[in-house]
Amino acid sequence: MAKGDPGVSTRSRRAAPRSRKGTGGDPELVQLLTPEGERIDSVAGPDGTVYSVDFTDEEYRGLYRDLVLVRKLDAEATALQRQGELGLWASLLGQEAAQVGSGRALRTQDMAFPTYREHGVLYCRGIDPIMPLGLFRGVDQGGWDPNEFKFNMYTIVIGAQTLHATGYAMGVAMDGKTGTDDGEAVIAYFGDGATSQGDVNEAFVWASVFNSPLVFFCQNNQYAISEPLERQTRVPLYRRAGGFGFPGVRVDGNDVLASYAVTRTALDNARHGQGPSLIEAYTYRMGAHTTSDDPTRYRIASEVEAWQAKDPIARMKAFLTKQQIVDADFFAEVDEQARRESLHLRERVLAMPNPEPVTMFDHVYPNGSPLLDEQRAKFSRYMESFEGSAH
DSSP states (O other): OOTTOTTOOOOOOSSOOOBOOOBTTBTTEEOSBOTTOOBOSBEEOTTSOEEOOOOOHHHHHHHHHHHHHHHHHHHHHHHHHHTTSSSOOOOOTTOHHHHHHHHHHSOTTOEEEOOSOOHHHHHHTTOOTHHHHHHHHTSSSOOOOHHHHTBOOOOOSTTHHHHHHHHHHHHHHHTTOOSSTTOOOEEEEEEGGGGGSHHHHHHHHHHHHTTOOEEEEEEEOSEETTEEGGGTOSSOGGGHHHHHTSOEEEEETTOHHHHHHHHHHHHHHHHTTOOOEEEEEEOOOOSOSSTTOOGGGTSOHHHHHHHHTTOHHHHHHHHHHHTTOOOHHHHHHHHHHHHHHHHHHHHHHHTOOOOOGGGGGTTSSTTOOHHHHHHHHHHHHHHHTTTTSOO
């Protein structure tokens, strides 16, 4: 799939798909690519909706490239934090398929509202991956233009972005930008822990009542920091949607094909005026919640090993190999590209200039304020007190 076009659509190239309801022993899970790399032509969700994709070989290769590059860039950021070059980092390790699949399902006009972990979606929207590293290095506030890339700024407050997305989606509907194939849709990303937040449930209410063109995309990575899923809910998360009056579906979040298919269907329903929906991408956070977290304190090694067998990149690689869509040279070329881009990212992070602390006052108000001027003067005197001292 072309990296620069998140709105690429699938094209027919295979025989008519066979319907297969339920996979892997879980009838609630939409899956089109098994952990062993076996392709499923189509699958019916619990409500009868049939999901399928039919990419060209080049598009399959593009998805694999996305997965590998996103993981490598994320690993480089984690290494930078461990070396003291970033203040914090929230890794997406293990969640690449959910992010790349849903990110590539977005059309150019669609708007996305992320948390602080959607580096894969950010990449799919064509944003320079250096942008979030400036935020976590503490030299800027992120810096990309949400209107240009149709991707809002990272949100640190858990669940707050779902309300922002709901308001935005309500505006889309009020502006009459739904009801056609070219209509606009909105997607809001959040984790399983955020579903226990009031903001998320309030967003569900407002989006439902106002029939907003919004897809709630929950990446259920099994832990709200250290709190496992079974301590957050008594029912699968996607079923909560029914209580608010809109449909929900659970997808294999380690399956990039199913993540794409389910998200594209939900977005198309939203853009045609059919209102909100909830996608629960069932996946796993392979690393720490953030680099300040130690996951070995609350989960066991055998659990991690079981999920490693479901790795999203490994299954896509197995599929490409079995279908003879690529050869060894392709995998080597992708790995080399990932190495080069991650090295370039590191070099750019290390070259970032440290801003003068007093510049934090520069853009608080467009025309300044007497109180801000007083605070700036006091802070400047405080900083000057360190000059020439032993501090």
